[in-house]
Amino acid sequence: xxxxxxxxxxxxxxxxxxxxxxxxxxxxxxxxxxxxxxxxxxxxxxxxxxxxxxxxxxxxxxxxxxxxxxxxxxxxxxxxxxxxxxxxxxxxxxxxxxxxxxxxxxxxxxxxxxxxxxxxxxxxxxxxxxxxxxxxxxxxxxxxxxxxxxxxxxxxxxxxxxxxxxxxxxxxxxxxxxxxxxxxxxxxxxxxxxxxxxxxxxxxxxxxxxxxxxxxxxxxxxxxxxxxxxxxx
Amino acid sequence: xxxxxxxxxxxxxxxxxxxxxxxxxxxxxxxxxxxxxxxxxxxxxxxxxxxxxxxxxxxxxxxxxxxxxxxxxxxxxxxxxxxxxxxxxxxxxxxxxxxxxxxxxxxxxxxxxxxxxxxxxxxxxxxxxxxxxxxxxxxxxxxxxxxxxxxxxxxxxxxxxxxxxxxxxxxxxxxxxxxxxxxxxxxxxxxxxxxxxxxxxxxxxxxxxxxxxxxxxxxxxxxxxxxxxxxxx
Numbered sequence: 345x346x347x348x349x350x351x352x353x354x355x356x357x358x359x360x361x362x363x364x365x366x367x368x369x370x371x372x373x374x375x376x377x378x379x380x381x382x383x384x385x386x387x388x389x390x391x392x393x394x395x396x397x398x399x400x401x402x403x404x405x406x407x408x409x410x411x412x413x414x415x416x417x418x419x420x421x422x423x424x425x426x427x428x429x430x431x432x433x434x435x436x437x438x439x440x441x442x443x444x445x446x447x448x449x450x451x452x453x454x455x456x457x458x459x460x461x462x463x464x465x466x467x468x469x470x471x472x473x474x475x476x477x478x479x480x481x482x483x484x485x486x487x488x489x490x491x492x493x494x495x496x497x498x499x500x501x502x503x504x505x506x507x508x509x510x511x512x513x514x515x516x517x518x519x520x521x522x523x524x525x526x527x528x529x530x531x532x533x534x535x536x537x538x539x540x541x542x543x544x545x546x547x548x549x550x551x552x553x554x555x556x557x558x559x560x561x562x563x564x565x566x567x568x569x570x571x572x573x574x575x576x577x
Numbered sequence: 578x579x580x581x582x583x584x585x586x587x588x589x590x591x592x593x594x595x596x597x598x599x600x601x602x603x604x605x606x607x608x609x610x611x612x613x614x615x616x617x618x619x620x621x622x623x624x625x626x627x628x629x630x631x632x633x634x635x636x637x638x639x640x641x642x643x644x645x646x647x648x649x650x651x652x653x654x655x656x657x658x659x660x661x662x663x664x665x666x667x668x669x670x671x672x673x674x675x676x677x678x679x680x681x682x683x684x685x686x687x688x689x690x691x692x693x694x695x696x697x698x699x700x701x702x703x704x705x706x707x708x709x710x711x712x713x714x715x716x717x718x719x720x721x722x723x724x725x726x727x728x729x730x731x732x733x734x735x736x737x738x739x740x741x742x743x744x745x746x747x748x749x750x751x752x753x754x755x756x757x758x759x760x761x762x763x764x765x766x767x768x769x770x771x772x773x774x775x776x777x778x779x780x781x782x783x784x785x786x787x788x789x790x791x792x793x794x795x796x797x798x799x800x801x802x803x804x805x806x807x808x809x810x
Contacts, residue, residue: 398668400703404637411644412664420657424648427660431645435631469702470633470725492703 345575346459346533347508348487352517353465353472355539356564357452358479359443364406365541367433371410374426378418388413389544400492402468407434438471442478447565449481454568456484464489464502464515466522494522496529503530514574516567521548524558533574534558535567578808579692579766580741581720585750586698586705588772589797590685591712592676597639598774600666604643607659611651621646622777633725635701640667671704675711680798682714687801689717697722697735697748699755727755729762736763747807749800754781757791766807767791768800 354360371388372381379387391413392406399405410430414422455461463485465472472490476482487506491498503510510531517523518539525548527534536558550558559570587593604621605614612620624646625639632638643663647655688694696718698705705723709715720739724731736743743764750756751772758781760767769791792803 398671399637400701402637402703404632404635404641404701408637408640408664408667411660415657415661415664418657420661422657422660424651424653424655427644427655428648428653431641431648434641438631468633468637469723470635473725490702492706 345512346514346571347512348462348506349455349459349514349516349571350462350464350489351452351485352515352519352523353463353476353479354467355518355541356445356516356523356537357448357463357481358445358475361539361541361543363437363440364543367406367410367437370433371414371430374429375414375417378421384413384417387417391416393545400468401466403434403437403471404468407431407437410434438474442475442480444479444481445564447563447567451564451567452481452484455571459571460486462487462489464491464494464499466491466494494519494526496526499526499530499532503532514571516564518542519546519548520550521546525550525554528554528557535570536560537562537564537567578745579747579804580745581695581739582688582692582747582749582804583695583697583722584685584718585748585752585756586696586709586712587700588751588774589678589749589756589770590681590696590714591678591708594772594774594776596670596673597776600639600643600670603666604647604663607662608647608650611654617646617650620650624649626778633701634699636667636670636704637701640664640670643667671707675708675713677712677714678797680796680800684797684800685714685717688804692804693719695720695722697724697727697732699724699727727752727759729759732759732763732765736765747804749797751775752779752781753783754779758783758787761787761790768803769793770795770797770800 351357372384375384391409395405395409399408407430411427414430452461461484463476469490476488489502503513514533514535515523515527516535516537518537520536524534524536561567561570584590605617608617624642628638628642632641640663644660647660647663685694694717696709702723709721722735736746747766748756748760749768749770751770753769757767757769794800794803
């Protein structure tokens with residue numbers, strides 16, 4: 345039924361958003377002498393969105409945005425040791441333990457026995473490679489694609505590279521915007537497994553027609569049965 | 578003779594090191610109230626080397642190292658607006674015009690008519706993709722490989738991925754450490770075209786046996802004739 349089953353990684357196979365939101369909480373505390381928590385959140389989000397065009401996705405760009413937002417929010421009064429604290433937080437993020445989601449290990453092991461599996465993830469090349477290595481899941485994946493963004497064009501390029509037919513390609517991920525909608529737009533199949541936190545930037549509202557073109561599951565443990573069912577249909 | 582001719586990009590096809598050294602000069606000026614130029618250079622280099630394990634190669638990691646070194650060199654006295662200046666310099670780097678080296682355009686166009694060409698470059702995925710796009714050379718390259726590092730293992734993985742025989746693979750680049758020695762160690766062919774500045778980290782001293790296994794050229798314009806000659810041998 346499927347020539348390749350592809351998985352997003354961050355917040356699909358392992359926990360990531362908690363790392364970012366944890367650092368944002370510490371950032372608000374650090375900036376509390378200078379600004380309200382609401383304003384910190386607003387300016388940080390604006391800074392991140394503006395900086396995507398310069399840095400792309402990933403922890404290093406996030407760290408540079410934290411520093412820039414801290415300077416803006418404090419009107420330049422932020423001190424060197426406080427900036428160093430932000431750099432230390434970024435280093436903690438890149439070296440953080442990779443915590444797998446529930447059912448990730450057994451689901452991936454089970455599906456790898458029958459299908460070639462692929463990871464498709466966006467962000468910093470170096471950081472994503474390191475996380476895949478630390479996750480222990482690398483042996484289950486035949487292919488790893490680390491991309492700068494996950495638009496329809498990025499998926500089209502991957503399908504072309506591996507000569508895959510969209511209808512025989514299944515993508516599994518937590519982000520409607522990055523994992524699901526661009527894949528179904530190409531005629532691919534997709535399984536949406538929402539994570540309990542979503543970065544505002546990854547929010548998306550599917551069109552009515554789209555909702556019929558992907559399946560939503562509550563957790564990864566339900567995926568093998570679904571794949572079996574889709575194979576029968 | 579060759580199934581693929583691969584090119585490094587930074588300081589092989591387009592100027593890059595000048596961007597870094599230009600920013601380092603501005604960094605020394607900015608830090609002049611706090612520290613001697615020699616000490617600035619030393620601490621920045623140490624900071625970069627220590628941080629490679631956290632950030633890998635590329636401008637974003639370099640920017641974070643500049644900030645960290647500035648805090649250390651000023652003993653925390655560096656001010657917000659000075660840090661912002663470093664962030665602005667990083668943004669200037671990622672948006673800088675891509676200036677091709679002499680002969681890059683015609684050499685690549687000429688060789689593309691007879692050989693499949695590949696770019697193999699390391700650094701930030703997002704930044705390297707943007708530079709390849711801005712360079713205008715993208716249409717000449719059949720394959721683009723952006724890697725987190727250029728060790729022997731990285732080249733072995735690329736050769737395996739494209740099912741290439743080392744003896745029929747030619748790598749062209751300016752760095753002995755990253756472009757030449759790991760390739761000849763695998764039995765591949767290599768052409769070293771030194772750039773007029775070399776980042777200390779990329780310095781390497783070839784062993785006596787290695788020197789016979791690659792060719793050194795003064796500039797890219799001499800490459801097509803060399804490839805023709807190697808093809809005859």
